[in-house]
Amino acid sequence: MVGLATLDLWESLRQNGCPVCRVQEKAERRYAVNLLWENVNDPGVRVRLLASQGFCGAHVRLLLSLADRELGSRLGLAIIYEHLTRDLIRRLGELVRPARVFGPARPPAQRQLRRLLPTEECPVCVVGREAAERNLWFLVENLPSADWQAAWKASDGLCRSHLLRALAVAAGRPEAFDFLWQDAIGRLESLRHNLAEFIRKQAWENRDEPVSAAEARGVEAATAFFAGWKSGI
Ligand SMILES: [Zn+2]
Numbered sequence: 001m002v003g004l005a006t007l008d009l010w011e012s013l014r015q016n017g018c019p020v021c022r023v024q025e026k027a028e029r030r031y032a033v034n035l036l037w038e039n040v041n042d043p044g045v046r047v048r049l050l051a052s053q054g055f056c057g058a059h060v061r062l063l064l065s066l067a068d069r070e071l072g073s074r075l076g077l078a079i080i081y082e083h084l085t086r087d088l089i090r091r092l093g094e095l096v097r098p099a100r101v102f103g104p105a106r107p108p109a110q111r112q113l114r115r116l117l118p119t120e121e122c123p124v125c126v127v128g129r130e131a132a133e134r135n136l137w138f139l140v141e142n143l144p145s146a147d148w149q150a151a152w153k154a155s156d157g158l159c160r161s162h163l164l165r166a167l168a169v170a171a172g173r174p175e176a177f178d179f180l181w182q183d184a185i186g187r188l189e190s191l192r193h194n195l196a197e198f199i200r201k202q203a204w205e206n207r208d209e210p211v212s213a214a215e216a217r218g219v220e221a222a223t224a225f226f227a228g229w230k231s232g233i
């Protein structure tokens with residue numbers, strides 16, 4: 001039985017990559033589209049962006065690609081970043097008071113410089129992490145069911161950071177924990193085997209042994225596991 005709230009996660013099990021990374025990316029993208037399309041001039045959003053001094057590098061790239069490919073305009077980003085630039089100019093200007101007349105400016109105290117640092121995290125990161133957390137709880141809740149276990153076995157499984165978080169969430173649910181834990185060790189054993197075989201077959205004396213498709217994908221699978229899955233948008 002799949003409820004509406006868990007539908008995204010259920011569907012992501014049938015696609016490649018970590019299913020929680022996938023729903024996380026979907027939530028981030030939805031938020032980013034909404035922001036560019038409807039909330040560029042929203043005062044609450046603007047205050048939040050001033051506090052985080054914009055977006056992290058990964059989400060700037062997402063926003064730029066959305067602005068160029070889907071929304072057809074960089075105007076929203078120009079408006080946001082013009083405000084951020086203006087705000088930083090003002091704050092930098094206020095560091096040295098009163099305005100110097102002669103000679104170099106006297107450097108301000110460290111605590112004044114610390115006040116220039118962002119006080120909030122990138123808002124798209126926050127939305128993504130909350131979506132991931134919600135879905136990890138759905139997963140742990142549903143994993144004792146046979147339907148979910150079968151779909152899970154056919155999926156690519158969790159990336160490292162979502163696996164570690166899922167184990168923590170499942171710690172109070174012995175059945176879900178045991179399933180996830182055994183499943184993770186099985187997947188890691190097979191990943192390690194593929195990597196070891198790939199390495200072994202690079203040796204000159206083993207050059208005639210064909211590298212299987214799974215072995216050839218070993219590095220890709222291992223890096224996706226350790227770093228998390230991305231759709232490449
Ligand atoms: Zn993940």
Ligand SMILES: [Zn+2]
Pocket residue numbers: 055056057058059122123124125126
């Ligand atoms: Zn971010």
